[in-house]
Amino acid sequence: MTYALTLNNITCERDDRVLFSQLTATFSSGDMVQVVGPNGAGKTSLLKILTGLSHHYSGDLVWRDPSLGDCKIPSYDFYTSLLFLGHAIGVNSSLTPLENVSWYFGLHGPKEGKKTSVSSAEIIEALDKVGLAGYEDIPCYQMSAGQQRRVALARLYLSKAPLWVLDEPFTAIDKQGVHELEQCFNAHRERGGIVILTTHQSMHESNPVILDLADYIEAAQ
Amino acid sequence: MRSIPSFGQAFIATLKREMVMGFRNRGDIANPLIFLLSVIVFVPLGISSETAVLARLAPGMIWILALLATLLSLDRLFQSDFDDGSLEQSIVSGQSLYVLVVAKVLVHWLITGLPLTLLSPVLGMMMALPENGYWPLFLSLMLGTGTLSLIGAIGAALTVALRRGGLLLSLIIMPLYIPVLVFGAGAVNSAIEGGSSFAQISMLGGFVLLSFVLAPLAAAGALRVGVNT
Numbered sequence: 001m002t003y004a005l006t007l008n009n010i011t012c013e014r015d016d017r018v019l020f021s022q023l024t025a026t027f028s029s030g031d032m033v034q035v036v037g038p039n040g041a042g043k044t045s046l047l048k049i050l051t052g053l054s055h056h057y058s059g060d061l062v063w064r065d066p067s068l069g070d071c072k073i074p075s076y077d078f079y080t081s082l083l084f085l086g087h088a089i090g091v092n093s094s095l096t097p098l099e100n101v102s103w104y105f106g107l108h109g110p111k112e113g114k115k116t117s118v119s120s121a122e123i124i125e126a127l128d129k130v131g132l133a134g135y136e137d138i139p140c141y142q143m144s145a146g147q148q149r150r151v152a153l154a155r156l157y158l159s160k161a162p163l164w165v166l167d168e169p170f171t172a173i174d175k176q177g178v179h180e181l182e183q184c185f186n187a188h189r190e191r192g193g194i195v196i197l198t199t200h201q202s203m204h205e206s207n208p209v210i211l212d213l214a215d216y217i218e219a220a221q
Numbered sequence: 222m223r224s225i226p227s228f229g230q231a232f233i234a235t236l237k238r239e240m241v242m243g244f245r246n247r248g249d250i251a252n253p254l255i256f257l258l259s260v261i262v263f264v265p266l267g268i269s270s271e272t273a274v275l276a277r278l279a280p281g282m283i284w285i286l287a288l289l290a291t292l293l294s295l296d297r298l299f300q301s302d303f304d305d306g307s308l309e310q311s312i313v314s315g316q317s318l319y320v321l322v323v324a325k326v327l328v329h330w331l332i333t334g335l336p337l338t339l340l341s342p343v344l345g346m347m348m349a350l351p352e353n354g355y356w357p358l359f360l361s362l363m364l365g366t367g368t369l370s371l372i373g374a375i376g377a378a379l380t381v382a383l384r385r386g387g388l389l390l391s392l393i394i395m396p397l398y399i400p401v402l403v404f405g406a407g408a409v410n411s412a413i414e415g416g417s418s419f420a421q422i423s424m425l426g427g428f429v430l431l432s433f434v435l436a437p438l439a440a441a442g443a444l445r446v447g448v449n450t
Contacts, residue, residue: 051313052313053309053312053313053448053449054449054450055449056449067222068222076315078315079225079313079314079315080223080224080225080315081223082313082315084309084310084313086306086309086310087306088304088305088306088309089305089306090305090306090307090309090310091305091306091307092238092242092301092302092305092307093305094242094245094246095238095241095242095245099238099241102234103234103235103237103238104310105226106226106230106231106233106234106235106237106238107225107226107231107234107235107310107311107314107316107321108225108226108310108314108315109224109225109226109230111223111225112223113222113223113224114222114224115224116224116225116226116227116230117226117230139245160223161223
């Protein structure tokens with residue numbers, strides 16, 4: 001058995017304008033999906049629908065977990081499987097990276113079995129991996145945009161949630177950083193996880209499935 | 222089967238974060254208090270410095286100012302979390318939003334309501350409050366500001382997605398604050414007149430318990446609607 005996220009006839013309508021319609025797809029363990037489309041096509045809206053944050057849609061969403069069976073979205077069981085990186089990244093600028101990441105895991109936990117806490121040592125190690133060694137105690141407002149995003153990306157190295165939904169994870173990240181992120185995505189896929197992301201960059205190392213929202217606009221008009 | 226941190230762990234994590242943020246932005250804490258102090262200083266200068274007049278005004282004046290000071294500090298309660306995406310992260314964590322709202326409101330009270338309550342004897346003295354009014358003022362403010370923070374959270378949550386929600390927030394919250402003001406000022410007044418303020422204080426205790434149970438529920442619902450944009 002593997003994890004699977006099924007989208008059945010999803011139609012998204014905002015302000016009397018249909019963004020995309022009858023989107024049907026299944027993503028399962030090991031999949032990496034790149035959602036593409038022109039600006040305003042509804043990429044962020046789709047990710048918000050997938051995470052249960054937005055209800056501006058019709059259709060069915062089902063998350064299948066081998067140990068829990070079918071879960072509704074949103075539901076408690078679904079959220080124990082999710083890691084979401086939104087358009088706004090959830091990093092407070094008056095806190096330090098260490099404080100930001102420990103707050104995140106204080107709420108989310110590593111989502112790995114019964115383990116519910118992450119130690120400071122583990123967080124510092126993850127911050128090292130995203131290139132923020134020595135910045136643990138510098139307030140985030142003193143950091144560059146790219147460094148602030150790296151604080152949010154440190155979650156990827158600690159969370160074992162099977163479903164990753166990432167909105168523009170590469171924004172403001174340098175070439176080397178993009179390379180490392182792609183490696184991280186690949187490792188997650190090998191563990192049996194699913195990665196769904198939006199980006200305008202083409203990824204060379206991870207060979208994603210492309211989901212083009214433009215294909216679902218025609219049917220709408 | 223995966224578990225997420227327990228209610229207690231999430232509560233502590235939020236409490237810690239809010240306290241640190243409150244401490245880093247100390248100016249925000251001082252603002253309502255300075256507002257309050259300066260008005261109390263201006264009253265004797267602008268109206269009358271006669272003890273009899275001030276003593277008559279004191280309970281109502283201090284209570285109105287406590288109300289306005291709370292209102293001033295409310296619009297920031299959820300705003301920064303909404304803007305930087307922390308609110309979304311709180312929702313997708315799977316944690317009960319009720320618990321997280323309680324933690325945030327508790328910290329809000331600790332940095333606005335509590336200092337105000339502790340400052341109340343000084344305010345009373347500046348307003349020539351009669352001696353037997355001090356304890357009722359202190360107690361009524363202690364219970365009342367808790368209610369003000371809790372009810373205010375509903376308004377702050379309802380207006381979180383609006384760009385300029387300040388005015389609307391006041392309009393939503395003001396009518397709900399009236400009972401607290403009436404019983405709060407009433408408690409002090411009846412003590413000054415030589416009566417007992419037990420009834421009013423009990424009512425305020427009732428308000429704080431009722432709003433503790435219901436207000437976070439309403440605020441959590443409003444926040445979920447707020448992120449659904």
